[in-house]
Amino acid sequence: MKYQPIHNSLYIKNRRNFMAEMKPRSLAVFNSNDIYPISADSTMPFQQHRDILYLSGVDQEESILLLFPDAVEDKHREVLFLRETNEHIAIWEGEKLTKEKAFDVSGVKTVYWLSDFDKIFFELMTQAETIYFNTNEHYRQSVETETREARFIKATKEKFPAHNWAKSNPILQRLRAVKDPLEIEVLQQACDITDKGFRRVLQFVKPGVWEYEIEAEYMHEFLRNRSNGFAYTPIIASGNNANVLHYIENNQQCKAGDLILMDVGASYANYSSDMTRTIPVSGTYSKRQKEVYNSVLKVKNEATKLLVPGAYWKEYHLEVGKLMTSELLQLGLLDKADVQNEDPDWPAYKKYFMHGTSHHMGLDTHDYGILWEPIKAGMVFTVEPGIYIPEEGFGIRLEDDVVVQEKGEPFNLMRNIPIEAAEIEDLMNS
Known part of the structure; x- marks a missing residue:
């Protein structure tokens, strides 16, 4: 080991x-x-x-x-x-x-x-x-x-x-x-290694690089920090590949003007981290890309606040659906008629955000937890909303790992990993 x-x-x-x-x-x-x-x-x-x-x-x-x-x-x-x-x-x-x-x-x-x-x-x-x-x-x-x-x-x-x-x-x-404080420390180490990998990649990416080269940069940084590698099969999805939720081929060239959705996480001592960031190949988001990006970030931030003791996983996802519906309306991807006529079993927002927002994290990337029992302090969850627009050639997902607290908002284990669009642009162009 x-x-x-x-x-x-x-x-x-x-x-x-x-x-x-x-x-x-x-x-x-x-x-x-x-x-x-x-x-x-x-x-x-x-x-x-x-x-x-x-x-x-x-x-x-x-x-x-x-x-x-x-x-x-x-x-x-x-x-x-x-x-x-x-x-x-x-x-x-x-x-x-x-x-x-x-x-x-x-x-x-x-x-x-x-x-x-x-x-x-x-x-x-x-x-x-x-x-x-x-x-x-x-x-x-x-x-x-x-x-x-x-x-x-x-x-x-x-x-x-x-x-x-x-x-x-x-x-x-x-x-x-429910994680022990010692487990939280190890999960933090896994997230910190992921942070190092991401910062390395921000300096590496430019038009013409290949998705597998980005994967290799992550692996290099993970291994040199005592990780045993990826916690799960990494997704390095440029352009329209981001609209395939479990894209793992990582074999395409990254083109100027495209975005790259990267769902990666380091494993440390068999504990998983799980991060998603979406960055611009050319170092700058277009106006439309940034508009969608900021909507996803807003949903992520608001969803995180809902992870409190006593909440239920199913009801939490219903509330996140409402947040996402509001953003999709503002982006012009949905209109009021879409929402009024939606199928309750497959709401209108699911056209652009078809997966769940959170899952338990720990020794397994999709860790143990009984979903019909109330959330407790000490549980660790991902928060990972996304908007996927094949007709516009890109998809955006953002994901952090957070610890539910007895009081107040969850503690973000990925608080130091750049996520604001302006910070990512600054780091890519520095």
């Missing part, structure tokens, strides 16, 4: 909070992700499952965390199982966690090698009545691959058919949605 370790007090607290929500005489198991094959002997870079990471800090394949608050022996209330390292593995793959290092990282005192898992798991299941399975129930999940977690669940149900089972995900959805 490139990043500086996070203090294990975070993981100790996270486990304590999770176990406080468990049923009596229950245990919970969390598996690392697989290393996924490509072809021949090629594999995708390992990405740790965010749940075991959240509860232990262990960023290594073939690891298992077991939590059993009512275990007969105290040493079995928190247990880590790791792949046993040796000299051969150290030579060919590099350093792996020792039992001592695993304790330093996680604060878990009892660490076994993975070869002991079946024996100890059987012993602990004889003491337990319920097992918590870690299913993926995120509202945007679309998993076709059988995961390591899924294989474990299938095998455990066959081996222990008389046990009750419960879901860990609802507990994690609520816990992970």
